[in-house]
Amino acid sequence: MSSLNLDDFTDLIERPDGGVRRDAEERRERQIVPPGALGRLDDLGEWLAAAQGSSPVRPVERPHVVLFAGDHGIAALGVSARPAGSATELVREVIEGGRPVSVLARRLGVPVRVVDMSLDCEPDTFPPDVARHRVRRGSGRIDIEDALTLEEAEAAFLAGVAVADEEADSGTDLVVLGDISVGGTTAAGVLVAALCGTDASVVTGRGGEAIDDLAWMRKCAAVRDALRRARPVLGEQLQLLATVGGADLAAMTGFLLQCAVRKLPVVLDGVVAAACALVGQRVAFRAPDWWLAAHKSGEPGQAKALDRMALEPLLDQGVRVGEGAGGLLALPLVQAAAALAAELPEKPRIPDVEPGTPDEEPAERAEQTGDAVEGSQAP
Numbered sequence: 537m538s539s540l541n542l543d544d545f546t547d548l549i550e551r552p553d554g555g556v557r558r559d560a561e562e563r564r565e566r567q568i569v570p571p572g573a574l575g576r577l578d579d580l581g582e583w584l585a586a587a588q589g590s591s592p593v594r595p596v597e598r599p600h601v602v603l604f605a606g607d608h609g610i611a612a613l614g615v616s617a618r619p620a621g622s623a624t625e626l627v628r629e630v631i632e633g634g635r636p637v638s639v640l641a642r643r644l645g646v647p648v649r650v651v652d653m654s655l656d657c658e659p660d661t662f663p664p665d666v667a668r669h670r671v672r673r674g675s676g677r678i679d680i681e682d683a684l685t686l687e688e689a690e691a692a693f694l695a696g697v698a699v700a701d702e703e704a705d706s707g708t709d710l711v712v713l714g715d716i717s718v719g720g721t722t723a724a725g726v727l728v729a730a731l732c733g734t735d736a737s738v739v740t741g742r743g744g745e746a747i748d749d750l751a752w753m754r755k756c757a758a759v760r761d762a763l764r765r766a767r768p769v770l771g772e773q774l775q776l777l778a779t780v781g782g783a784d785l786a787a788m789t790g791f792l793l794q795c796a797v798r799k800l801p802v803v804l805d806g807v808v809a810a811a812c813a814l815v816g817q818r819v820a821f822r823a824p825d826w827w828l829a830a831h832k833s834g835e836p837g838q839a840k841a842l843d844r845m846a847l848e849p850l851l852d853q854g855v856r857v858g859e860g861a862g863g864l865l866a867l868p869l870v871q872a873a874a875a876l877a878a879e880l881p882e883k884p885r886i887p888d889v890e891p892g893t894p895d896e897e898p899a900e901r902a903e904q905t906g907d908a909v910e911g912s913q914a915p
Contacts, residue, residue: 540690542773542793545820549796552586552825560585560877563592567880576850580828580870581877587801587826588709592878596871599646599710600703601637601860602791603630604696606654606784608719609677610762615722615755617745621656621674623718626859630716631662636861637714644867648860650716651699653692654783669695675782678723679761682779689778689786696790704798711795712830712867714805714860717784721835722755724811726762726780728837730770731814732844736760741807741835744858773819781815788812793819796826803828803870804847805863806856807838814841830866831855 560582565571571578585593605627611620618626627650629635633642641648652667656674659667671692675683684692703711725739732739736759742752762780769775777786789812795802796816804810804827816823824845831851832839842849850869855862 540693540774542819545793545797545823549793549820549822549826550799551822552583552799553589554586556589556591557582557586559591560593563882564877566882568883569880574876577869577873577876580850580873583828584801584870584874585877587799589799593874594709595874595878596710596867598707599712599867600708601641601646601648601712601714601864602699602703603637603648603650603714603716603860604784604787604791605650605652605716606720606782607656607674608683608717608723608782609675609681610679610722610758611719612677613679613754613758614751615747615758616718616743617747617751618718620718623716624655624657624661626716626718627652627655627662627666630859631666635859636857637859637864640861640864644864646712646864646867651695651787653695653787669699669787671695671783675723675784678726678765678780678782679758683723683782684778684786686775686778688783689774689781692783692786693774693777693790696787696792697794699787700791700794700798700800704795704800708800710801710803710867710870712803712805712860712863713788713791713809714858714863715784715788715808716859717782717808720782720784720808721837722758723762723780723782723785724808725755725759725837726766727776727785727811727815728807728841729759729763730766730776730780731818732840734840736763739837739840741837743835744806744856746856773815777815784808785812785815789815789819792816792827793823796820796823799826801826801828803830803863803866805830805860806833806858807835807841808858809863810838810841813847814844817845828866828870831862833858833862
């Protein structure tokens with residue numbers, strides 16, 4: 537039995553400041569560009585103002601990318617285009633600057649933080665700042681066994697909470713959240729199917745590196761079998777993450793919830809982040825108000841999860857690579873929305889005129905004119 541009470545998050549998480557949002561809306565109505573002319577940028581600016589508790593909204597100056605990494609035992613069934621246990625290579629490429637997220641982060645000047653939760657490698661493969669929250673080597677094969685013990689799930693969840701606190705304490709003002717995993721989209725599909733009450737085929741996609749039809753059928757079967765194991769524990773979210781999630785997914789869920797506690801807005805990248813957000817919504821119904829969906833990844837599980845949380849993605853560019861790349865693409869839009877909301881000038885104010893004032897001056901002139909005419913008449 538876990539000593540962690542997730543129900544506490546329901547009391548700890550508040551909604552973004554509604555009064556500040558109304559102030560931001562009123563400010564927007566006074567600006568020179570008509571409300572609605574900037575489309576969703578208006579909503580974005582108002583959302584960010586409410587999240588910050590500040591109107592006018594402050595610029596987003598210290599965004600960070602946080603990527604939780606792990607290998608999943610289910611990848612041994614051939615459900616991914618990459619071989620099982622190869623997430624380590626992806627992490628190395630991210631750190632060395634060779635992945636799409638690395639290129640975009642350099643261009644945008646955004647730091648990237650990788651957190652090893654369950655990579656299939658030796659603990660000392662990566663520096664301590666990457667590996668110090670690690671829970672185990674790989675996660676279990678969820679179609680036949682639990683991904684984690686309950687104690688490991690709790691440790692991973694609390695690691696995510698700790699990372700969120702570290703980001704908030706360091707001055708990060710917005711997080712782009714993603715994952716680096718092999719087999720992670722399968723675990724995410726199981727979580728979404730379980731929480732939305734759908735069949736395996738409805739949530740099963742083809743992954744970042746698209747799999748062929750045979751691999752997709754294997755993936756559907758894996759999701760179906762894991763889904764049978766998930767249904768009995770739907771009422772216990774930590775047990776659900778232990779049964780069919782993984783250390784990286786448990787950590788992401790803890791991270792998302794604690795970011796909401798700390799009032800730190802988060803941009804969700806792909807299907808894994810969306811699945812963890814859906815678990816977080818089950819824990820604390822107000823939490824999704826602090827999250828923003830970056831883009832449509834093409835994964836049906838992501839679309840299902842975002843629809844359930846009423847989160848509409850900002851972009852639809854067909855980006856499937858994961859690793860926070862799609863989330864970073866949305867960042868300039870958020871920054872643009874903040875700049876427009878704060879810096880657009882307001883319309884000139886028309887001076888207030890008291891009733892009757894415009895008529896007084898002409899009347900006075902008429903009276904003066906009348907006096908002059910009367911005085912000039914002949915007797």
